[in-house]
Amino acid sequence: MKCNEAIEHFLKLDRYEKPAVKVRIHIFLCKDCRRETRLVAESLIALQTGSSFKLESGISNNIMEAIGAEQCPQRRDVSSFKWLFVWVLILASIIAVPYNKQLGFLRMHFGVNFELPFVIVMGLAITLYSVIYIATHVEEIKNSVSFYDKK
Amino acid sequence: MSEINEYSTDEQIVKKVIKGEVRLFKHIVDRYENKIFSIGMRLFKNYDDSYDFTQEVFLKTFEKIDMYRNKGQFRFWLTKLAYNHGINKLGSIKKDVSLNNEILDEKSITPDKLHLKNEIKDILAAEINRLPEKYRICLDFYFFMGLSYREINEITHIPVNTIKSNVFRAKDVLLKRLKGTIAEDYNEM
Numbered sequence: 001m002k003c004n005e006a007i008e009h010f011l012k013l014d015r016y017e018k019p020a021v022k023v024r025i026h027i028f029l030c031k032d033c034r035r036e037t038r039l040v041a042e043s044l045i046a047l048q049t050g051s052s053f054k055l056e057s058g059i060s061n062n063i064m065e066a067i068g069a070e071q072c073p074q075r076r077d078v079s080s081f082k083w084l085f086v087w088v089l090i091l092a093s094i095i096a097v098p099y100n101k102q103l104g105f106l107r108m109h110f111g112v113n114f115e116l117p118f119v120i121v122m123g124l125a126i127t128l129y130s131v132i133y134i135a136t137h138v139e140e141i142k143n144s145v146s147f148y149d150k151k
Numbered sequence: 152m153s154e155i156n157e158y159s160t161d162e163q164i165v166k167k168v169i170k171g172e173v174r175l176f177k178h179i180v181d182r183y184e185n186k187i188f189s190i191g192m193r194l195f196k197n198y199d200d201s202y203d204f205t206q207e208v209f210l211k212t213f214e215k216i217d218m219y220r221n222k223g224q225f226r227f228w229l230t231k232l233a234y235n236h237g238i239n240k241l242g243s244i245k246k247d248v249s250l251n252n253e254i255l256d257e258k259s260i261t262p263d264k265l266h267l268k269n270e271i272k273d274i275l276a277a278e279i280n281r282l283p284e285k286y287r288i289c290l291d292f293y294f295f296m297g298l299s300y301r302e303i304n305e306i307t308h309i310p311v312n313t314i315k316s317n318v319f320r321a322k323d324v325l326l327k328r329l330k331g332t333i334a335e336d337y338n339e340m
């Protein structure tokens with residue numbers, strides 16, 4: 001492999017893309033190419049702190065003031081994982097309740113008269129819980145759906 | 152106490168901002184204000200509109216920061232938000248300035264207005280300004296925002312191959328000029 005071919009290959013690489021093995025070997029063995037590729041790589045890093053144009057003065061204080069003056073959006077501290085955990089907990093208790101001794105007695109005593117309203121009430125409870133979760137996380141759900149759609 | 156410092160990643164800072172440490176958002180603004188302003192200059196070609204645009208982008212970013220949930224790199228998310236906002240704003244304020252318009256206000260491209268700190272940046276700035284205007288923003292996104300070809304394509308819809316060949320040409324010129332100028336001082340370690 002010639003030096004100019006190795007350098008051309010190297011310059012065409014995307015960010016984070018690794019050179020082909022034969023190019024890597026050439027660069028490893030060739031002092032000139034090693035020097036040139038390092039020059040380019042270091043320049044790319046140096047450039048990331050720059051920009052084409054510059055503001056006459058920073059705006060971060062204005063922005064922070066504007067943010068402070070505005071009503072800060074309500075921040076959610078409860079993670080989706082915790083929501084799911086509680087959901088599973090509710091579901092598990094619904095499933096476990098009929099096995100409870102006291103309730104087993106009620107069931108024996110009232111039969112369907114007890115079981116049907118119980119299932120309806122617990123079903124409503126878990127539906128309500130799910131609705132609250134969806135209503136408070138609409139944007140995130142929308143985002144995740146469009147994210148997976150693209151994939 | 153938050154352990155955020157200049158070496159913290161954007162993602163670490165944003166995570167804390169989402170959790171309520173709103174004052175840390177200042178780090179994000181400090182890091183990106185000139186880069187966002189540069190997107191403004193590429194689109195609006197004048198200081199005032201670009202300045203307003205920069206402020207709007209950061210307020211919008213703060214408003215929507217909940218929607219960034221570690222989906223890739225923050226700088227990609229921010230660039231996309233800024234670019235889309237810029238394109239919408241451009242449509243609403245200036246129907247006659249098209250991105251394909253080749254003529255840029257000469258005052259805003261003179262090297263002394265570019266304020267690039269060192270020689271590498273000057274070389275690149277000159278190279279960027281040699282390009283047709285619609286491709287300049289690609290090089291800004293690649294070299295200054297640190298985005299990949301595919302990310303730039305996703306934001307601007309400019310074909311990957313076009314981005315790739317423009318970036319290649321710029322890198323090639325950069326290397327040739329570096330070898331001719333500062334390379335003598337560059338010692339192999």
Ligand SMILES: [Zn+2]
Pocket residue numbers: 002003004006026030031032033034
């Ligand atoms: Zn070589």
